[in-house]
Amino acid sequence: MKTLLFLLLLLCLITLAYCQQDGKGNLVLITDAKSAKCLDGSPIGFYFFQGFGEGQDKFLIYLQGGGLCQGENNEELLEQCYQRSKTALGSSKKWSKIAQNSGNLSNNQQSNPAFYNWNKIYVQYCDGYLYQGSASIPYKNTTLHFKGYDNMVEIFNYLIQNYGIQSSKMIVLSGGSAGGLGAFYWNQYLRKIINSNVIIIAAPDSGFFIDIPGSDNSQKYKQLDLLTNGNRSIIQPQGCPYLEQNDLVYKCSQPQFIIDQMPVPVFIINSLYDSYTLNYILQINCITPAYGLQNCSSQDIQKVELLRNLTFTELQQIQAKKPNWGIWAISCLYHVFSESIITYSGSNYEVPMNSDFTVSHVLNEFIQQQLSSQSQNNFYIDQVAYPNNSNCNGLSSFYNKYIQNQQI
Numbered sequence: 001m002k003t004l005l006f007l008l009l010l011l012c013l014i015t016l017a018y019c020q021q022d023g024k025g026n027l028v029l030i031t032d033a034k035s036a037k038c039l040d041g042s043p044i045g046f047y048f049f050q051g052f053g054e055g056q057d058k059f060l061i062y063l064q065g066g067g068l069c070q071g072e073n074n075e076e077l078l079e080q081c082y083q084r085s086k087t088a089l090g091s092s093k094k095w096s097k098i099a100q101n102s103g104n105l106s107n108n109q110q111s112n113p114a115f116y117n118w119n120k121i122y123v124q125y126c127d128g129y130l131y132q133g134s135a136s137i138p139y140k141n142t143t144l145h146f147k148g149y150d151n152m153v154e155i156f157n158y159l160i161q162n163y164g165i166q167s168s169k170m171i172v173l174s175g176g177s178a179g180g181l182g183a184f185y186w187n188q189y190l191r192k193i194i195n196s197n198v199i200i201i202a203a204p205d206s207g208f209f210i211d212i213p214g215s216d217n218s219q220k221y222k223q224l225d226l227l228t229n230g231n232r233s234i235i236q237p238q239g240c241p242y243l244e245q246n247d248l249v250y251k252c253s254q255p256q257f258i259i260d261q262m263p264v265p266v267f268i269i270n271s272l273y274d275s276y277t278l279n280y281i282l283q284i285n286c287i288t289p290a291y292g293l294q295n296c297s298s299q300d301i302q303k304v305e306l307l308r309n310l311t312f313t314e315l316q317q318i319q320a321k322k323p324n325w326g327i328w329a330i331s332c333l334y335h336v337f338s339e340s341i342i343t344y345s346g347s348n349y350e351v352p353m354n355s356d357f358t359v360s361h362v363l364n365e366f367i368q369q370q371l372s373s374q375s376q377n378n379f380y381i382d383q384v385a386y387p388n389n390s391n392c393n394g395l396s397s398f399y400n401k402y403i404q405n406q407q408i
């Protein structure tokens with residue numbers, strides 16, 4: 001038996017390509033963590049996809065999304081997280097041992113020129129509150145562990161000790177939705193702990209949640225205090241100017257207010273009409289796959305236009321302030337582009353339309369520029385308003401799935 005295994009291993013080493021390019025990732029659970037835990041107390045973990053060829057010394061760390069526990073008050077928040085703790089977004093007991101590569105993590109050079117051969121770490125999201133928090137709270141007959149902060153600290157340590165990211169050439173910290181927020185929050189910390197000769201960028205996808213009337217932030221500090229055990233300093237690992245003000249501390253969780261403290265080049269991927277914000281924050285329910293916004297009342301349309309206006313204006317300011325950053329922001333109703341081939345590298349999702357500038361294409365150029373220290377202009381902000389990027393306005397393309405996409 002042992003000999004057979006040895007022979008297989010040898011075969012693997014000889015035909016390296018086959019063993020490493022099969023597109024499968026193994027689940028790695030961190031069972032000896034100090035304080036890292038999923039909501040239900042089970043171990044945290046990630047899927048590891050081994051890099052090959054020239055990608056062997058580069059790492060994509062991608063943070064999974066999946067909404068958050070919410071509620072008008074702390075009791076509702078705890079109840080939602082209690083329910084969540086019984087699902088794969090709150091417990092590693094439900095995770096499969098192997099993940100198949102797809103979308104953002106594809107190992108296909110054509111659709112994913114930036115990362116196809118890189119080492120990929122797909123971090124499983126199980127803390128329930130946006131990669132933030134450090135508290136254990138008894139609830140019903142159990143204890144809920146809000147450990148977003150501890151989890152990230154220990155994941156990074158684990159990657160340093162076991163995967164050699166300290167001697168890598170480049171690290172891209174990315175993620176979709178809640179994971180996009182995580183990429184905004186954690187790039188400062190990552191930059192601080194990683195050797196300065198390692199190139200680091202962040203590429204948050206659909207994490208640019210905007211401060212907009214209608215999002216109720218007035219209670220948020222109570223939840224943040226609950227989940228951090230009153231230690232607000234961990235809300236942003238590298239600090240935040242609004243920490244002491246109850247009415248403003250929510251801003252520490254909103255990217256537009258903390259961009260100035262990010263020390264790495266950030267490539268922002270977002271929609272100007274983020275469908276999670278439309279559906280779940282602004283509660284706009286008139287959007288349908290067949291008719292887009294056509295069935296919406298003028299009140300709803302006003303809110304939609306305000307979202308576009310605020311997002312566009314903020315992104316323009318970032319462009320002016322951060323010439324070495326990049327932005328890809330499209331005028332279509334969608335949320336999270338990097339997890340599906342259609343929205344990541346498909347020709348219907350380009351800014352401007354029919355330009356060939358897909359997320360996959362422009363992110364790859366951005367990364368190649370970082371590797372060769374040649375910075376160019378990397379701003380792709382859709383200048384036309386909905387529905388004039390007609391390739392992706394949902395009115396003609398049957399596969400526009402924005403309405404089913406409930407993941408944050």
Ligand SMILES: *[C@@H]1O[C@H](CO)[C@@H](O)[C@H](O)[C@H]1NC(C)=O
Binds near residue numbers: 141142
């Ligand atoms: C807690 O209660 C739930 C529902 O009544 C039950 O399914 C679960 O097994 C209990 N857990 C423990 C640890 O007793």
Ligand SMILES: *[C@@H]1O[C@H](CO)[C@@H](O)[C@H](O)[C@H]1NC(C)=O
Binds near residue numbers: 231233234
């Ligand atoms: C708050 O958390 C930080 C980071 O873990 C820690 O260094 C600090 O001691 C904590 N402060 C308090 C008052 O517990």
Ligand SMILES: *[C@@H]1O[C@H](CO)[C@@H](O)[C@H](O)[C@H]1NC(C)=O
Binds near residue numbers: 288291
């Ligand atoms: C949406 O509007 C179209 C015509 O513009 C109409 O045919 C359709 O029934 C409407 N759908 C709903 C759900 O109101």
Ligand SMILES: *[C@@H]1O[C@H](CO)[C@@H](O)[C@H](O)[C@H]1NC(C)=O
Binds near residue numbers: 308309310312313
């Ligand atoms: C946003 O609204 C302001 C005020 O109404 C207006 O001046 C500005 O042109 C709008 N910007 C965009 C991008 O629509």
Ligand SMILES: *[C@@H]1O[C@H](CO)[C@@H](O)[C@H](O)[C@H]1NC(C)=O
Binds near residue numbers: 384385386387388
């Ligand atoms: C879309 O394009 C048409 C034709 O060029 C123009 O009339 C219309 O104002 C545009 N709509 C928006 C929202 O930009």
Ligand SMILES: CC(=O)N[C@H]1CO[C@H](CO)[C@@H](O)[C@@H]1O
Binds near residue numbers: 025101
């Ligand atoms: C939408 C999608 O295909 N997402 C996938 C991104 O990659 C991870 C890891 O392989 C999968 O678990 C996701 O399903």
